[in-house]
Amino acid sequence: xxxxxxVEHLSRDEIERILDRAxxxxxxxxxxxxxxxxxxxxxxxxxxxxxxxxxLSSFEIxxxxxxxxxxxxxAAGSAVDKGESLKDTVATLSAYDPAAIVIRSPxxxxxxxxxxxxxxSVINAGDGKHEHPSQAxxxxxxxxxxxxxxxxxxxxIVGDVLHSRVARxxxxxxxxxxAEVTLAGPPTLIPRGIxxxxxxxxxxxxxxxxxxxxxxxxxxxxxxxxxxxxxxxEYAMRxxxxxxxxxxxxxxxxxxxxxxxxxxAPEVIDSAQSLITTQVESGLVVRMAILYEVLAGQxxxxxxxxxxxxxxxxxxxxxx
Numbered sequence: 604x605x606x607x608x609x610v611e612h613l614s615r616d617e618i619e620r621i622l623d624r625a626x627x628x629x630x631x632x633x634x635x636x637x638x639x640x641x642x643x644x645x646x647x648x649x650x651x652x653x654x655x656x657x658x659l660s661s662f663e664i665x666x667x668x669x670x671x672x673x674x675x676x677x678a679a680g681s682a683v684d685k686g687e688s689l690k691d692t693v694a695t696l697s698a699y700d701p702a703a704i705v706i707r708s709p710x711x712x713x714x715x716x717x718x719x720x721x722x723x724s725v726i727n728a729g730d731g732k733h734e735h736p737s738q739a740x741x742x743x744x745x746x747x748x749x750x751x752x753x754x755x756x757x758x759x760i761v762g763d764v765l766h767s768r769v770a771r772x773x774x775x776x777x778x779x780x781x782a783e784v785t786l787a788g789p790p791t792l793i794p795r796g797i798x799x800x801x802x803x804x805x806x807x808x809x810x811x812x813x814x815x816x817x818x819x820x821x822x823x824x825x826x827x828x829x830x831x832x833x834x835x836x837e838y839a840m841r842x843x844x845x846x847x848x849x850x851x852x853x854x855x856x857x858x859x860x861x862x863x864x865x866x867x868a869p870e871v872i873d874s875a876q877s878l879i880t881t882q883v884e885s886g887l888v889v890r891m892a893i894l895y896e897v898l899a900g901q902x903x904x905x906x907x908x909x910x911x912x913x914x915x916x917x918x919x920x921x922x923x
Contacts, residue, residue, distance in 0.1 A: 604896050606718050606725045609734045610775040618779060620900075622744050624892035625885070631668060632888065641899055642671035645702035649675040650692070650717075651728070652708045657859055657883055658728050658737070662705050665890040671702070689713065690720055697721045702898050706730075724897040732768055738858055739772035741889040743780060745882050746816065749854060754781035757813055759805075761842060762820030762866050765792045765831070769858045770820055774802050787811070788820075788842060791831040807841070811848055818856040819844050819866045839865050846870050854878055 604617060631637055647666040651659055659675060666673040676696070687695075689708070696704065703724040706714050711731035718725040729735040746753060758777050764770045764786050774784045778801050786793055787805040798804055811817065822838065832838045845868035849855060855867075855877045863869050871877060 604900060606714075607736055607893055607897055608714050608718060608725065608727045610736045610739050610772045610779070611734070613736075613779070615779050618740065618743065618776065621740055621889070621892045621896055622747060624895055624900075625740075625744050625888040628668075628888045628891045628895075631891075638668050638670055640670045641895060642666065642669040642702070645671045645898060646699060647671045647673050647894065648696050648699070648701045648704045648723075649673070649728075650696065650704055650706045651675065652678045652706075652713075653729065655707055655728070657886060658707065658735075661883075661886040661890050662726075662728065662737075662894075665887055665894055668887075669891055669894055671894070689716070693717050693720045697723060703894065726893060726897060729768055732766055732771075734772045735768040735858075736772050736776075737886070737890055737893055738769050739776035740893065741882060741885040742773055742818075742856060742858075743776050744889050745856070745878055745885045746854075748885075749878060749881070750815070752781070753777060756782045756815045757785070758782050758816045758818060759785045759787055759811060759814040760818045760820065761787045761808070761811075761844065763792045763822050763831075764788055764797070764820065765794050766823040767820045771800075773818065774800060778802070785810075785814070789832055789838070808848060812850055814853055816854045816856060817844055817849060820858070821860065821862055822865055835865055842866070843868055844871055846874075849874075849876060851876075856882060859883065 631639055649659060649662055663673050663675060693704070701723045703726060704717060704721060705726045705728050706717055707728040708714070708730050711733035713730045714725055714727035727734060727736055750756060760770050760773060770786070774786065777784050785803040785805055786797060787808060790806050793804055822835065843866060844855065849871050853876060855871055855874070857867060857879050859879065861867055861872060861879070863872065872879065
């Protein structure tokens with residue numbers, strides 16, 4: 604696997620291999636020295652045209668734990684602000700011989716275009732309303748640790764599906780692993796014809812109690828050029844997940860950042876059923892696994908060998 608552009612390009616075997624690899628890297632985080640030499644000498648460039656906290660920081664830390672050299676470029680303050688095109692930016696960055704480019708863009712298909720313009724591996728960290736594959740993979744990892752197999756599990760994705768790249772990636776990933784997916788939200792925020800992807804659709808939460816997992820989505824006001832709901836207050840009244848709607852056996856997920864008091868009530872965010880913090884923790888090891896698979900997976904050393912710690916001593920003037 605040279606690139607990770609979309610969940611729809613992954614087979615179930617490839618998904619499971621990434622999740623297994625992430626599990627092997629989880630042990631690294633429990634060591635005193637949290638680095639392995641797997642990508643020593645490789646350069647990873649993070650090119651982010653949109654603001655990000657979780658995705659950018661976890662890709663940066665993941666690359667550093669694999670001993671790669673990392674440099675992050677944000678659109679603000681860069682040549683992009685001066686009108687440089689994406690293609691010219693990629694050509695400039697490719698001159699530095701990166702092993703991989705991790706890109707987030709507000710435009711659907713941007714990651715695929717970049718993959719045509721560079722010999723580096725390309726990882727899609729979110730492209731417009733299209734996909735966010737690493738988020739879906741970390742969600743699978745979180746659920747596998749929490750409930751085991753997803754075969755036959757019922758997952759409801761609730762909220763602003765129309766503007767959510769996470770929703771598309773997750774429904775494809777959950778389906779691939781055997782889950783039954785229902786999308787729920789206002790009719791204006793459910794894409795037409797989405798049932799063709801093998802999901803059910805609900806316009807209210809009357810049947811929410813049948814779900815094993817409730818996955819809520821943020822209202823993405825920054826992507827809305829017109830009014831899709833009468834008001835956030837009315838949306839919250841009809842679709843907010845609170846302690847009355849969330850059953851005691853149901854697990855709660857959210858990709859973040861959370862709008863407290865809109866899609867989720869504060870009491871469920873901090874409840875024992877919430878996997879939101881676990882999702883953030885999963886992001887690090889899953890993104891380590893993704894970087895490994897696109898850059899070193901072809902060599903296929905054993906999982907144990909991939910997770911061997913850095914043991915050679917530092918020299919004067921060089922960090923450990």
